Amino acid sequence: MYGSNKAVTDDTDRTEFRKTEKKYKLYYDQNSKRKKQPKQVDLSEVLDFKSFLDSYHQNGELPPEIVVVDCRFDRPVFGLESRPGFYFIPGALSVDEQCRWIRDSLMSFPQPPNRTNHNAIYGPISDLFAAVKERKVLVEDENMPAGLDSGSNGCVGNEDTCRWSFCEEDSVLSRGRSCKSVSASVLLRKLRWSTLGLQFDWSKRNYNVSLPHNKIPDELCQLAKKLAAPAMPMGEEFQPEAAIVNYFASGDTLGGHLDDMEADWSKPIVSMSLGCKAIFLLGGKSREDPPLAMFLRSGDVVLMAGEARECFHGVPRIFTDKENAETTTLELHFCDENDILEYIRTSRINVNIRQVF
Secondary structure (H helix, E strand, C coil): CECCCCCCCCCCCCCHHHHHHHHHCCCECCCCCCCCCECCCCCCCCECHHHHHHHHHHHCCCCCCEEECCCCCCCCCEEECCEEEEEEECCCCCHHHHHHHHHHHHHCCCCCCCCECCHHHHCCCCCHHHHHHCCCEEEECCCCCCCCCCCCCCEECCCCCCCEEEECHHHHHCCCCCCCEEEHHHHHHCCCEEEEECCEECCCCEECCCCCCCCCCHHHHHHHHHHHHHHCCCCCCCCCCEEEEEEEECCCCEEEECCCCCCCCCCCEEEEEEECCEEEEECCCCCCCCCEEEEECCCCEEEECHHHHHCCEEEEEECCCHHHHCCHHHHHHCCCCHHHHHHHCCEEEEEEEECCC
16 A cells, blocks of 8 residues: 655546545655755645644634534544544644654564564564664575574564574675675664554455464553544443554555454544654545545544544655654654654654454
8 A cells, every 4th residue: 555756647547535645645846956855735725633623722613624522532532524433633642652652663563473564575573673773684594494493582584484683784794795684774664564463464454363463562452442432332442452553754655545354343443643744634435535634743543433434544645854744842752762763753653453353
């Protein structure tokens, strides 16, 4: 679902959703004398729930399409009249909570047995973020026979084979050009998703209960239950069973899609935004329905339940420039953690938690 920032000029046969994706997607001005200067985009039609929250607190006023959900939550929860089952909670996570889940998303969530997009090539990778901090390089040992135990420190592999391991950069240089290697920092930048709890099989588009997995961390479960409450049927409690963590770098997009693999669509998907500001598109039940665009900032939470689960949605843009990223507060909190600071300045993380059964 991830896309590139390569421009496409032909609108023939494009759906309304694709046209809107193209409108907000990051493109670069080919005529600019400055290197890779982003093209200007009109953001005047993008819904801004932070602005709505400020207005609501000041004078109780909201735009016609926006409603306040009466759900006995500890802060205002907004909805859209045209999208039943969609809930937006601006600033739902404190800065400390945001920092906690950013750290876990980088250090804990990609840890085996959780799967990531790197599994297909390298197998499960342990301690990726620690390897980034130590400036290590992942190296393939072509002489390593198959079938060995892959439990050694810093060892990764496909199934039971341990063919890849983290090494010091100097030792890799001494092996020559024939050595297959990739730096830990590059692997981190190419990390696109990890899965918690029940593991999602992307090739078959279903949950594979036979895959090894750990339960979702208890603190994340408790937070998800609290956040899900406004969208839950009366008298029921959300049961977090799986989560998908998406990692976005500059130029990355998440194409329009449905999250339709869970059994009961009356239960919400709980989606937490962390890091750089993004644009989120919420369409209708057809790709031909024009989507609504809205800003997602770090700490915002979106719930999608019931009819909203049938709506196409995606992320066509994240903002990594200083003017629009809105990461200053996070940067102050990570001033003594340089590797996280460097990452979060130009990245967005989305943690979306689901009840599968």
